[in-house]
Amino acid sequence: MIRACLFDFWITLVEIDQLDIPTRKERFRDFLKVAKDIFDHCYDETATIADRLRERFAKEVTSRDFIQLLLKRLEIGDDPVDDLDRIYREAVLDLDLRLREGAKEVLNYLRSKYRIGLISNTSVGKVVRQLLKRFDIERYFDSIVLSDEIGIRKPEPYIFHYALRRLDTPPEQAVFIGDSPYLDVLGARRCGIYAIYLSRGEEYPPHLPRPDLIIDGLASLLDRL
Amino acid sequence: MIRACLFDFWITLVEIDQLDIPTRKERFRDFLKVAKDIFDHCYDETATIADRLRERFAKEVTSRDFIQLLLKRLEIGDDPVDDLDRIYREAVLDLDLRLREGAKEVLNYLRSKYRIGLISNTSVGKVVRQLLKRFDIERYFDSIVLSDEIGIRKPEPYIFHYALRRLDTPPEQAVFIGDSPYLDVLGARRCGIYAIYLSRGEEYPPHLPRPDLIIDGLASLLDRL
CATH class of the missing domain: 1.10.150 (DNA polymerase; domain 1)
Incomplete structure (x- = not known):
């Protein structure tokens, strides 16, 4: 029984073209x-x-x-x-940032069924909060956990457990969606969270634990969750 | 009953002044x-x-x-x-590299009692092998495992297990000595290896698991192992 869906931010929800x-x-x-x-x-x-x-x-x-x-x-x-x-x-x-296709529809849909969380590694969390507003998706999140605000980064279990506590959800009732095999998938799996990997077609690193589910776009979540 | 001692390389055995x-x-x-x-x-x-x-x-x-x-x-x-x-x-x-004080004495002493291994994160393992020769300590090591040669970095358990297999030693009969709380101490502890932290006096990060032992120089190993 799933109770909460947590998302990564960079690349997963917001796409970047340039290096900053x-x-x-x-x-x-x-x-x-x-x-x-x-x-x-x-x-x-x-x-x-x-x-x-x-x-x-x-x-x-x-x-x-x-x-x-x-x-x-x-x-x-x-x-x-x-x-x-x-x-x-x-x-x-000022970077060329875009909301990933399907992000808003998926968040809107999931919000009617689950609690929604965000866990992002960032050196300047204020910017993530501003971007959530710019893209008009801030209101979908029940909890926003940013590494520079709590001092600890993914893939450390602490940051996942911290977010779960704020959503009042045990790990086995949560899913995490992210695009990094190490930070997101390994991080979530270490905590017993169901790990969904948003793939861009690269080969999955053979030395890391496999995700529970691989998707190639956010819209796939509409069928699956 | 300890059977093998494994060391980190950079900062732990060899000191650097500059950034390269x-x-x-x-x-x-x-x-x-x-x-x-x-x-x-x-x-x-x-x-x-x-x-x-x-x-x-x-x-x-x-x-x-x-x-x-x-x-x-x-x-x-x-x-x-x-x-x-x-x-x-x-x-x-060409960097200003020095062998850390006590390194040779400690390796020479430990070699009479234990198998000796090295696990280093490095983008160019050949250089580590050349430096081990330059400092005349290569002969002390029964196994040398370098991340660019096997493709996986500390703190991933795979690299520790790989090194242990080559020393024919189970994790509970091994100690690892390193200067990085995350790469060395957390990496070793995750595998059930006794973790010795070589401190330079910094506060230990409160969110990481504590090492089994903290030392402030390699010579302390002579009394302890």
Whole structure:
């Protein structure tokens, strides 16, 4: 008996064409007016450090954490943190983002039968909340759990259990829909949540546990749930 | 009854001062003779894609994978792959690397009592093998397991089980020593391996399972094992 449906955000509900890193880097550089060579070197090192922190400690590096690391490396004080944080958010919001086909219909349909949750890894959760509003789907969610707000990322079980508690649902009565074999499918399966993999046609990594169900578009959920 | 001791490589056995990314980027750019702006943009995007592949699929991105992604993005054919792979390895080997204090004594002592293994996440395993020779510690290891050679990274249980099979040791008769709470401690604990955390004084992340033992230097292993 299913009681709650949880979704991933990036790629699963919202599609992106570009990579955002260069845009953000150039906007930061323009704002701080640091020489290109010095700035780029420090920015790249900071991005590497942020990845290593995420990897070694499974801890989210928020946009503010990233900005503070960068300013420290550039030997600039903390004064521009708020401005850069705004620029960081704007850089993401200016990307070419689209709601995935069928997302709204599926959410609207599922909401009449189940509790609906969102679990997203993000360095700037505020932006996810703004995008949910922009695409007019925020009202469908009973619970929104963002890694930079609670500090822990998928695939760690904690973030799934936290979301389940907020939906008052045990893992065996929940399904999770996502596009990442590792973060979403493995993360959900580790907690005993039924894992639905939204495939884009790639071969499924043979070393990871298989999802319970594979779909190739959100509309398939209308028949299945 | 302990039968095997397994070690992480980077930071645990070998210390690094610099970050290697800028060096590698500049050497690639010099070799390919692409305009700085175009090259840097493509390189940064490739680094982002590589991180996302590692994250989404828990699959290692090898040095050759990275180089091929980069050349595709630059719209250059595969001809320079071998040269760039050599430059990639040289860039790592030219870093300021040192064997951690006590490493040799500890390995020499443990070898008289236990089987010794190495499990390392690395995009270019050949370099780890060369460094083990440079530091004259290769001969202490009965088994060396590198993520780019088997395709799967820590903290996935597969890589730990693979190493244990090669040492003919069940998990409950093994210890793993590493400096990453997520990759090493969580990875080992998930498999039922006794996890020793080599701390550099940071606070232990409260959301991860605690190690079985915390040490602040390799020499502590002489008293404990």
